[in-house]
Amino acid sequence: MSTWIIRPEQSGDEPAIHDLVKRAFAPMPFSEGDEQDLVDVLRAAGDLVLSLVTADGAGAIIGHIGFSPVTVDHASCGWFQMAPVSVSPEVQFTGIGSALIHAGIAEMAQRGAHGIAVVGNPVYYERFGFAVIPGLAPLSDHDSPYFRAQVLAGAAPQGTLRYAAAFG
Ligand SMILES: CC(C)(COP(=O)(O)OP(=O)(O)OC[C@H]1O[C@@H](n2cnc3c(N)ncnc32)[C@H](O)[C@@H]1OP(=O)(O)O)[C@@H](O)C(=O)NCCC(=O)NCCS
Numbered sequence: 001m002s003t004w005i006i007r008p009e010q011s012g013d014e015p016a017i018h019d020l021v022k023r024a025f026a027p028m029p030f031s032e033g034d035e036q037d038l039v040d041v042l043r044a045a046g047d048l049v050l051s052l053v054t055a056d057g058a059g060a061i062i063g064h065i066g067f068s069p070v071t072v073d074h075a076s077c078g079w080f081q082m083a084p085v086s087v088s089p090e091v092q093f094t095g096i097g098s099a100l101i102h103a104g105i106a107e108m109a110q111r112g113a114h115g116i117a118v119v120g121n122p123v124y125y126e127r128f129g130f131a132v133i134p135g136l137a138p139l140s141d142h143d144s145p146y147f148r149a150q151v152l153a154g155a156a157p158q159g160t161l162r163y164a165a166a167f168g
Contacts, residue, residue, distance in 0.1 A: 004062060004096065006103045009051035014043070016061040017053065024086035035084045041166040042068050049080065050111075052104055054087075054096050062088040065100040067108055068166070070117060072136065073159035078114035079149075081163050085120075101128050109152045117149040117161055136161060 009017065021036040042048040047068040054063030067080045082104060087097045105128065108116060118125050119138065122145075130148035135158035138147045149156070 002091070002094070003057045004054050006052055006054050006063075006099060009048075009053055009064075013053060013061060014040070017051070017064050020061050020064055020088055021084060021086045023089060024092075025084070027089065035086070038084065038166050039064070039066055042066060042164060045164065045166060047164040047166060050104060050107055052100055052107070054100060056091075062091050063096040063100050065104045067104060067116070068164040070164065071162050072157040074162070075157075077157045078112070078153075079157065079161070080108060080113055080116050081167075082116050082118045083120075083163075083167075098128075105129075105150075105152075112153070114153045115149060115151045115156065117147065119143045119146045120148075122146065122148055135159070138163075 017039060018036045021039055025031040025035040039048065048066050049069060050067040052065050053061045056062050064086045065082065066084060067082055069076065070079050070081050071077065072079060085097055085100060105116060118130050125148050129150045131150065133149045133156045136149055136156055138144060138161050
């Protein structure tokens with residue numbers, strides 16, 4: 001039986017997170033091959049405001065999720081982007097990604113976040129409460145079909161959502 005825990009990223013986890021994200025995204029047809037670098041750039045810029053890892057019984061990092069601030073119509077509004085989400089290929093589809101997403105959303109809500117946006121397969125993310133929010137759209141038309149969001153507090157902002165600089 002496998003056992004794992006979710007905990008905040010600690011100093012020294014950086015190389016293992018980089019490797020995990022690279023391995024998780026490598027087989028994905030939509031991958032741009034740079035998702036692992038994205039995490040490093042977010043961290044270096046101070047934009048990786050929440051970074052959770054899943055560690056297995058031996059301490060190996062087998063899952064990761066990151067959150068970074070966004071703006072809507074250039075204003076900070078207490079909203080965040082949930083990305084990337086990565087699970088080691090050998091243990092995908094065993095509940096690790098779902099547990100990371102639930103834990104990450106709960107922690108961001110506890111910290112007072114007003115809402116979270118995500119870009120990904122809607123079939124997967126809608127089960128966590130993400131939905132189309134009329135009037136809230138990403139800058140990129142390419143992202144639009146995959147863009148979902150959820151309100152944690154207050155009213156949904158209206159306008160164009162821009163990711164942290166690391167996303168380009
Ligand atoms: C996507 C990912 C984070 C999900 O984590 P996971 O631990 O494998 O998923 P879970 O075990 O929590 O959830 C499994 C369920 O999600 C579904 N699911 C997983 N990935 C999915 C995807 N990309 N699209 C649609 N459904 C997906 C599974 O079909 C399964 O459905 P079921 O519960 O109805 O059987 C993980 O598969 C991963 O790292 N993939 C590669 C990187 C990636 O694509 N990240 C997300 C980019 S937006």
